[in-house]
Amino acid sequence: MSRLVVVSNRVTLPAKGGVAPAGGLAVALQAALEERGGIWMGWSGKSSGSREPEPLSMQEHGNITYALTDLTKTDVEEYYEGFANRVLWPICHYRLDLAEYGRKEMAGYFRVNRFFAHRLAPMLKEDDVIWVHDYHLIPLAAELRQMGVKNKIGFFLHIPWPPADVLFAMPVHEEIMRGLSHYDLVGFQTDHDLTNFAGCLVREGIGEASGDGKFTSYDRTFKGGYYPIGIETAAFAEFAKKAASNIMVRKARQSVEGRDLIIGVDRLDYSKGITQRIDAFEQFIKSNPGYQNKVTYLQITPKSRSEVPEYEAMQRTVAEQAGRVNGALGTVDWVPIRYINRSIGRPVLAGLYRLAKIGLVTPLRDGMNLVAKEYVAAQDPQDPGVLVLSRFAGAARELRGALLVNPYDIEGTANAIARGLSMSLEERQERWGRMMEHLLERDVMRWCDDFLADLA
Ligand SMILES: O=P(O)(O)OC[C@H]1O[C@H](O[C@H]2O[C@H](CO)[C@@H](O)[C@H](O)[C@H]2O)[C@H](O)[C@@H](O)[C@@H]1O
Numbered sequence: 001m002s003r004l005v006v007v008s009n010r011v012t013l014p015a016k017g018g019v020a021p022a023g024g025l026a027v028a029l030q031a032a033l034e035e036r037g038g039i040w041m042g043w044s045g046k047s048s049g050s051r052e053p054e055p056l057s058m059q060e061h062g063n064i065t066y067a068l069t070d071l072t073k074t075d076v077e078e079y080y081e082g083f084a085n086r087v088l089w090p091i092c093h094y095r096l097d098l099a100e101y102g103r104k105e106m107a108g109y110f111r112v113n114r115f116f117a118h119r120l121a122p123m124l125k126e127d128d129v130i131w132v133h134d135y136h137l138i139p140l141a142a143e144l145r146q147m148g149v150k151n152k153i154g155f156f157l158h159i160p161w162p163p164a165d166v167l168f169a170m171p172v173h174e175e176i177m178r179g180l181s182h183y184d185l186v187g188f189q190t191d192h193d194l195t196n197f198a199g200c201l202v203r204e205g206i207g208e209a210s211g212d213g214k215f216t217s218y219d220r221t222f223k224g225g226y227y228p229i230g231i232e233t234a235a236f237a238e239f240a241k242k243a244a245s246n247i248m249v250r251k252a253r254q255s256v257e258g259r260d261l262i263i264g265v266d267r268l269d270y271s272k273g274i275t276q277r278i279d280a281f282e283q284f285i286k287s288n289p290g291y292q293n294k295v296t297y298l299q300i301t302p303k304s305r306s307e308v309p310e311y312e313a314m315q316r317t318v319a320e321q322a323g324r325v326n327g328a329l330g331t332v333d334w335v336p337i338r339y340i341n342r343s344i345g346r347p348v349l350a351g352l353y354r355l356a357k358i359g360l361v362t363p364l365r366d367g368m369n370l371v372a373k374e375y376v377a378a379q380d381p382q383d384p385g386v387l388v389l390s391r392f393a394g395a396a397r398e399l400r401g402a403l404l405v406n407p408y409d410i411e412g413t414a415n416a417i418a419r420g421l422s423m424s425l426e427e428r429q430e431r432w433g434r435m436m437e438h439l440l441e442r443d444v445m446r447w448c449d450d451f452l453a454d455l456a
């Protein structure tokens, strides 16, 4: 079997002392690579002032070799915070209003991709299979090809791909489309993303879709497909079962004092719909006063990308909103919303999911959303909770047993919470059973195998 070389911006070394990586890409790639072995190259997460790059930091953990590179402060500002997270991220999440274009950031993005290519190329062997991940690294294959790399190179996009009218608002859309044509296989999370991509190609005569999964553009032919990312379903379910005896989970159970628990777990990101969700919770209590002092809503929200102004502003907005709702609804012996800004380790998270009667996953737009899948996998088959899921999460294409909501419809989401809390055991089991069967079959290894088989 050829050696697998994975490249992604975010790389997470195996957790030390239970510190959790908050972010689905790192969680999923760790699981996939642990099984297969290979090289994982990416950003160390550190920035330096120096222009002369330190040698790659090489670290072996089990059968994975991590090859980590530092970036300069300017690189991080222009490539990661600038173009990746202030242009590509909002555009791909349909937020034209939040995209901030700057020539400097754009140039930094392409420069750092060239830098990644120059660091990666000397490590490559002739029959290595290269798998590049996510929007940070779209131009990487073009850079590698320019250096004469002939290996198979696949690309997987973890976030949504927007329709042509949205993508074309981005000044450099053509360079981005051209960058993708240098891969042998371009993978998306859902059929909708793939359809949008095909639409972008065909719409302005950039390329052609031949209907058998092949695309031609910029004189290159490549394959496109959709590969919904999964989780380690069986292992996560086992985790959740064992977590009942975890001290933190026991404390959490005691502290809710028999109230029904509603849980939300998201990076603090505007795409996750957290403000709309808090509004929906408030609406739910107002429309169902019988639930006053009978439910606790736990929102776990690690800070994310804090250097990006939109994210920094959000920290204030959500904290104020949670405070306001607690002030308005709370009583001397009841705090309706517990709002936490810390990352929680996944073993504890698994136990908290299992305690919760409702998993509230209501992004305004999301590539997949692994939290939705983890919530389902963590449930007790004898007494499963209900997943309330945004129809705009990639996961909604698969998890048909969830209560699907439109997160912009606050009353609709409030009604779904009420419906979930009063759902019969029989209906909960039927819905959960359908979802769990699917998640067991289409786990993270299946995702990895399907993609790599098509790439080969
Ligand atoms: O690396 P960060 O900037 O800290 O952000 C964390 C990750 O966020 C995004 O995750 C996406 O991938 C998940 C797994 O496929 C998917 O379930 C989710 O819907 C996506 O938002 C981002 O795409 C990653 O690159 C980041 O590492």
Ligand SMILES: O=c1ccn([C@@H]2O[C@H](COP(=O)(O)OP(=O)(O)O)[C@@H](O)[C@H]2O)c(=O)[nH]1
Binding pocket: 020, 021, 022, 023, 024, 025, 027, 265, 266, 267, 300, 301, 302, 342, 343, 344, 345, 346, 349, 368, 369, 370, 371, 372, 374
């Ligand atoms: O405090 C936290 C919050 C989140 N996560 C993990 O971060 C991932 C989030 O992935 P998702 O696909 O839901 O969203 P993303 O953050 O990648 O957009 C999931 O595996 C969560 O279990 C975690 O370990 N601790």
